[in-house]
Amino acid sequence: MPKGIEKTLLSAIVEGRIAPGSRLSENQLAEAFHVSRTLVREALTRLETRHIVSVRPRRGWFVNRPSAEEAAAVFAARRAVEYGFLKTSAPFGPAQIERLKAHIAEERAAIDAGDKAQLTYLMGDFHCRIIALGGNDPLAEIMRNLTARTILISLRYQPAEGALASHRDHCGIAGAIIAGDMDRAADLSLAHLEEVEAGLRIPDARDPLEDLRNTLRLDPAPGGQGH
Amino acid sequence: MPKGIEKTLLSAIVEGRIAPGSRLSENQLAEAFHVSRTLVREALTRLETRHIVSVRPRRGWFVNRPSAEEAAAVFAARRAVEYGFLKTSAPFGPAQIERLKAHIAEERAAIDAGDKAQLTYLMGDFHCRIIALGGNDPLAEIMRNLTARTILISLRYQPAEGALASHRDHCGIAGAIIAGDMDRAADLSLAHLEEVEAGLRIPDARDPLEDLRNTLRLDPAPGGQGH
DNA sequence: GGTGCAAGCCTTGTGTACAAGTTAGATGTG
DNA sequence: CACATCTAACTTGTACACAAGGCTTGCACC
Numbered sequence: 130m131p132k133g134i135e136k137t138l139l140s141a142i143v144e145g146r147i148a149p150g151s152r153l154s155e156n157q158l159a160e161a162f163h164v165s166r167t168l169v170r171e172a173l174t175r176l177e178t179r180h181i182v183s184v185r186p187r188r189g190w191f192v193n194r195p196s197a198e199e200a201a202a203v204f205a206a207r208r209a210v211e212y213g214f215l216k217t218s219a220p221f222g223p224a225q226i227e228r229l230k231a232h233i234a235e236e237r238a239a240i241d242a243g244d245k246a247q248l249t250y251l252m253g254d255f256h257c258r259i260i261a262l263g264g265n266d267p268l269a270e271i272m273r274n275l276t277a278r279t280i281l282i283s284l285r286y287q288p289a290e291g292a293l294a295s296h297r298d299h300c301g302i303a304g305a306i307i308a309g310d311m312d313r314a315a316d317l318s319l320a321h322l323e324e325v326e327a328g329l330r331i332p333d334a335r336d337p338l339e340d341l342r343n344t345l346r347l348d349p350a351p352g353g354q355g356h
Numbered sequence: 357m358p359k360g361i362e363k364t365l366l367s368a369i370v371e372g373r374i375a376p377g378s379r380l381s382e383n384q385l386a387e388a389f390h391v392s393r394t395l396v397r398e399a400l401t402r403l404e405t406r407h408i409v410s411v412r413p414r415r416g417w418f419v420n421r422p423s424a425e426e427a428a429a430v431f432a433a434r435r436a437v438e439y440g441f442l443k444t445s446a447p448f449g450p451a452q453i454e455r456l457k458a459h460i461a462e463e464r465a466a467i468d469a470g471d472k473a474q475l476t477y478l479m480g481d482f483h484c485r486i487i488a489l490g491g492n493d494p495l496a497e498i499m500r501n502l503t504a505r506t507i508l509i510s511l512r513y514q515p516a517e518g519a520l521a522s523h524r525d526h527c528g529i530a531g532a533i534i535a536g537d538m539d540r541a542a543d544l545s546l547a548h549l550e551e552v553e554a555g556l557r558i559p560d561a562r563d564p565l566e567d568l569r570n571t572l573r574l575d576p577a578p579g580g581q582g583h
Numbered sequence: 584g585g586t587g588c589a590a591g592c593c594t595t596g597t598g599t600a601c602a603a604g605t606t607a608g609a610t611g612t613g
Numbered sequence: 614c615a616c617a618t619c620t621a622a623c624t625t626g627t628a629c630a631c632a633a634g635g636c637t638t639g640c641a642c643c
Contacts, residue, residue: 130596155625165598170625174398178405180494187604187625199494205444206495213440217432217546267407267426267505268433271498278494319444357626382595392628397595414595414634 134162134172142181142192143253143280145246150285153182153190179274181281193281197331200282204326207256207275208319214260214268215306215315225262226307232258233303236296248292253280255299256318259306286329295325361389361399369408369419370480370507372473377512380409380417406501408508420508424558427509431553434483434502435546441487441495442533442542452489453534459485460530463523475519480507482526483545486533513556522552 138158141147158169173190176182184190195203221229232255239248253276261269298321305314365385368374385396400417403409411417422430448456459482466475480503488496525548532541 154623156623166625167597167599171398171401174401175405178402184625188606189624202492202494205492206498209440209444209492209495210437210498211440212444213436213438216443217436217439265429265432265436267429267502268436271433271437275494381593383593393595394627394629411595415636416594 130164131168131171131175134158134164134168135175137162138172138176139181139277143277144250145280145284147192148284149192149194149281151192153192155190180278193278194285195278195282199278200286200329200331201326203275203278203282204322207272207279208322210268210272210275211256211260211318211322212315214263214265214272215311215318218263218311220309220311221262221306228262229259229303229306233300236299240292240296245292249280249283252292252295252299253277253283259302282329286331291325291328294328295321298324357391358395358398358402361385361391361395362402364389365399365403366408366504370504371477372507372511374419375511376419376421376508378419380419382417407505420505421512422505422509426505427513427556427558428553430502430505430509431549434499434506435549437495437499437502438483438487438545438549439542441490441492441499442538442545445490445538447536447538448489448533455489456486456530456533460527463526467519467523472519476507476510476514479519479522479526480504480510486529509556513558518552518555521555522548525551 138147138153147153153173155166155169155173158173159166162169173182173184177184180193182190182192232251236248236251236255239251257269257272257276260272263269298317302314302317302321305311305317365374365380374380380400382393382396382400385400386393389396400409400411404411407420409417409419459478463475463478463482466478484496484499484503487499490496525544529541529544529548532538532544
């Protein structure tokens with residue numbers, strides 16, 4: 130059961146329904162899931178090990194708001210993992226290529242529909258699925274976690290969408306993979322991630338105002354507080 | 357406090373004091389750590405998310421015994437991560453090189469001392485420290501987890517030590533890094549990991565006897581049960 | 584002797600009670 | 614009115630109690 134709670138919470142977070150910085154009350158969650166705090170705590174603990182949420186003692190659980198340093202590190206980690214995966218992988222087979230094409234189509238559909246949250250999710254999921262298609266579970270899980278953290282970063286620092294540009298990049302990467310040119314795919318991936326990172330609006334770290342704002346804005350409330 | 361329990365348990369496991377397959381009793385651990393089962397469970401849950409232990413419902417917690425498939429996947433993941441890290445990293449500076457040399461010296465000392473468990477630990481830690489020296493925390497944590505799993509694999513499948521050969525490889529990789537040739541270091545790393553994996557004594561998967569033995573050997577008892 | 588069954592012990596799973604600490608708001612005081 | 618202080622409500626932290634299911638062992642029966 131707690132695995133389900135973890136999954137549900139994570140979905141809500143990466144799909145943008147719970148904003149970074151939100152407080153997650155054990156009691157409210159327990160009530161919402163119709164379980165005791167015990168299971169909620171287990172789920173939150175699991176998410177903490179994945180760096181999705183963190184707890185401040187006696188204060189509460191909060192959805193992580195990645196710092197500029199953490200954001201840079203996560204992007205660098207993604208570059209290393211994705212580049213390493215593509216460079217050490219054999220070219221994809223027909224079945225894998227088919228599913229890759231399916232994802233690209235999904236992205237285009239989301240763009241046409243104009244669903245921003247869904248789009249943010251799909252943009253991250255692209256990289257995830259590529260690795261998942263490789264069939265390496267540990268690596269896929271690593272990528273899932275990094276992607277989730279990336280979404281937290283995007284939600285915090287990416288006001289406008291470079292989504293269209295991302296989609297173009299994705300098409301290029303997918304094209305290289307489909308052509309069997311993993312080396313080119315790796316290079317394109319690297320460039321793509323650098324471009325996305327460069328597009329983030331990360332405020333000047335030495336601006337004391339930013340820290341102040343973070344300190345003051347404490348609990349944006351996770352959702353409606355039913356009757 | 358539970359973080360400390362997690363750390364202590366993990367140390368005991370990766371240093372070979374608790375064998376893969378051992379059962380970890382919540383009650384015994386609670387008694388040993390002078391805490392309630394609650395905190396022990398939290399620590400075990402954390403280790404479960406890291407794929408170090410797993411729980412079989414109403415049966416107990418067990419230190420993971422990686423299957424042949426999992427072992428292959430973990431090695432492939434390590435290759436991707438390590439290769440990607442080296443390929444996307446800038447050459448090391450003097451301070452980093454110094455600490456790299458220190459590790460090599462440590463390895464040699466352990467070899468001379470002949471401490472097999474310590475050696476297994478250091479052999480894995482080499483790759484860990486390289487990435488840690490890069491200063492990327494998320495990637496370092498990923499590598500720590502993969503390394504821990506690799507140790508479980510080694511403890512299970514590596515009867516004799518290719519430790520000397522590994523040390524030679526490590527010297528070569530370190531040498532390339534020190535020379536500032538990250539590309540060569542990456543290639544050497546790849547070859548090294550392939551060699552280590554090839555040296556594993558993984559039994560024929562289609563041998564039913566192996567599965568039987570796994571099924572039968574249930575709980576080798578985690579340690580002495582004295583008071 | 585062999586076999587099936589059942590009771591008791593031991594395991595984890597989950598809920599609940601209380602302890603410790605933080606925050607917000609009311610209240611009294613200058 | 615401004616400000617310090619104290620109290621009350623709410624947070625997580627931890628222990629504990631009980632529930633549910635699995636394994637072992639002893640016993641009855643064939």
